[in-house]
C-alpha cells in the first residue's frame with residue numbers, strides 16, 4: 001500500500017515514520033509512506049498558501065491552488081488513489097473505517113492548518129473527509145499519523161503472528177474492547193492474577209476472556225455517559 005501525506009509541516013513526520021513498527025514495515029517494503037510539502041506548490045516570492053475568508057471571520061484558510069496542485073502532482077506519480085482530507089467535520093474514524101482504508105492500494109491524506117480548507121478543494125478533488133474525533137486539533141498532521149498508524153498495523157506482515165490484530169479491541173463482528181490482561185508476577189501488591197488464567201484450560205480461558213470483554217465494553221459505554229471527574233482522594 002502507498003500512502004501520501006500532504007502537509008505544510010513535513011518535519012513533523014520524521015520521527016513518526018522511523019518509529020518501531022512503522023519504520024520496520026517501511027524498511028520491509030510492506031507500506032510506502034511519502035510526505036510532500038504543500039508549500040512547494042505555492043506561487044510568488046512569499047510562497048503564500050493561505051488567505052483571509054470571504055465574508056469575514058477569524059483566521060486564514062488554505063487556498064485551493066497549492067493544495068489541488070500538490071494532490072494532482074502526487075496522483076500523477078501512481079494511480080490516483082483515494083483522496084482523504086482531514087477535517088473535524090469529516091466521517092468519524094473507527095476500526096471499521098480503518099479496515100476499509102487498509103484495503104486501498106493507495107490513499108492520499110491532506111492535512112489542513114489554520115482555519116481549514118477553502119471548500120472548493122474538496123469539490124475539485126472529489127475528496128472524502130475523515131475526522132479522528134469530535135475535538136479540534138491545530139492541524140491535520142496528528143490525525144494523518146493516527147490513520148497511518150492504525151491502517152499500517154492491519155497490512156499483511158506488519159504485525160508478527162504473535163500480535164495478530166484480529167484479537168484487538170474493536171476487531172471482529174461485535175467490536176468488543178479487550179478485557180483485562182496479566183503478565184508476571186503472579187501477585188503484585190496483593191493483587192493476584194485470576195486463577196482461570198493459570199488453569200491451562202483453554203476453553204475456560206476463552207470463555208472468561210469473552211465475558212470480560214463484554215463487561216469491559218458495557219462499562220465503557222456507561223462511562224462515556226458520565227463526566228470525567230478529578231479524583232477526590
Ligand SMILES: C[S@@+](CC[C@H](N)C(=O)[O-])C[C@H]1O[C@@H](n2cnc3c(N)ncnc32)[C@H](O)[C@@H]1O
Nearest residue numbers: 086087088112115116131132136137139140143
Ligand atoms: C484548527 S483546525 C480547523 C478547524 C475548523 N475551523 C473547524 O471549525 O472545523 C485546522 C486543521 O486541523 C485539522 N483537524 C483539526 N481537528 C481535526 C480532527 N478532529 N480530525 C481531523 N483533522 C482535524 C484539519 O485538517 C483542520 O483543517
